Amino acid sequence: MTVTTTLQTLDELDSPLLSAVHRAPGHVGPDGPVGRWEGIDGNEDWADEIRRLKTARNAVILAHNYELPEIQDIADHTGDSLALSRIAAETDADVIVFCGVHFMAETAKILSPDKTVLIPDAEAGCSLADSLTETELAEWKAEHPDALVVSYINTTAAVKGLTDVCCTSSNAVDVVAGLPADKEILFGPDQFLGAHVRRETGRDNIHVWAGECHVHAGISGPELARRAEENPDADLFIHPECGCANSAIYLAGEGVIDPERVHMLSTGEMLTSAKVASDAGRGKVLVATEVGMLHQLRGVAPDVDFAPVNERAACPYMKMITPAALLRCLALGADEVDVAPDVAEKARQAVERMIAVGNPGGGE
Ligand code: 13P
Ligand code: SF4
Secondary structure (H helix, E strand, O other): OOEEEEEEEEEEHOOOOHOOOOOOOOOOOOOOOOOEEEEEOOHHHHHHHHHHHHHHEEEEEEEOOOOOOOOOOOEEEEEEOOOOOOOHOOOOEEEEEOOHHHHHHHHHHHHOOOEEEEEOOOOOOOOOOOOHHHHHHHHHHOOOOEEEEEEEEEOOEEEEEEEEEEEEEOEEEHHHOOOOOOOOOEEEEHHHHHHHHHHHHHHOOOEEEEEEEHHHOOOHHHHHHHHHHHHOOOOEOOOOOOHHHHHHHHHHHOOOOHHHHHHEEOOOHHHOOOHHHOOOOOOOEEEEEOHHHHHHHHHHHHOEEEEEEOOOOOOOOHHHHOHHHHHHHHHHHHOOOOOOHHHHHHHHHHHHHHHHOOOOOOOO
C-alpha cells in the first residue's frame, strides 16, 4: 500500500539527487551560524527535478531579486518585497516556497496563515531585521506614546505586531505621506530609508531608528562619488537602504553629479527604470544595491551596461538559498516557517495596510 501525506505520495517526493545534499562547513555572513546547503549544481537535471517536485507539492516558488541567478530563473515569480508579499497573499498553491530571507517567509505566513510556507534555509536571516528587537521597539513606543509606528518589512513578526503600518522600499514614502501630518512617527529600523522618507515627505516629525543593513551600508558615499566621476555619463540607480543614498542627494545638490542621473529606487522600480533607460538609449547604469539585482536588470535591458557601484555587495543570507537548499526544501518539505497565531494576528493588519499602498515594480 502506498503511504500518502495530505498533498502527495511519499514516492513522488523521493529525489535521487537528495543524497548529494550536505551542509558545507564554515560560517556564512558576519554572524552566520552555519555553512550553506551544497552538493548540487543548478543545471538542467536539477531544474527538471525542481519542477517535478514543485508540481507534486502544488507549490509556488517565489524569489527575491537578490537571489542567485539559477534560483531567480527557476522561480514562478521573481520580484521585490512588495510584489512577492502580494503574490503570497493571493496564491492558490498549497505551498509557498519563499526563496528569500526569513522575515519575507514570515510575512507570507502572516498573509496566508492556512498555507504551508517553506524557506529553503531557515538560517537565512537579515542584519537589518536584527537591528530592532521587539523589546527595543516597545521601549521606544513607551517614550512616544502618541506616535504611529511605521516599520520596514525587514523586521521580525514580533516587531510587526507592535507596528501600525509596515512598508517596503517601494511604498515607504507613500505610506508615510498618507498618515496624518500632525502625528509623530517612529520609523524603523533602517536609518538610510528613514532619511529618504523624511526628505521626500518634508515631514520633520519622524523619529528614525539607527539600524542598517550591513550589505547596503557598505556601499559608501566616497565609493559612489568615485564611480560616478569615472563614469560621467552613467545613470545611477540607488536603493534607499544604501550608505551612499544621502551622499548621492548631497552631490546632486552641490552639482557634482547631474541630479537628472540620480534615481532612488526599490529593486522592483529599478526594473521599470531599466526599461525606460533602454528605450531612451542610455548606455550605462551604475547600480547601488545587492549584486543579485544585476541578473534581472541585464535580463530586461540587455542593451544597457549595468555595473555595480560595489561588486562586493553580496548578501550572505540571500545566497544561502542554493540549488541544493531548494531541492532539499521541496523534497523534504523543510524548513517550514510558522508564526504563532497571536503574533500573526497582531501583525496582520500592519502588513495588510502595507500591501494596499503603492505599485511594486516587477514580479506580479
Ligand atoms: P526591496 O525588494 O523591497 O527593494 O527590498 C530590498 C531588500 O533589502 C530586501 O532585503
Ligand atoms: Fe537584510 Fe541587507 Fe540582506 Fe536585504 S540585503 S536581506 S536588508 S542583510
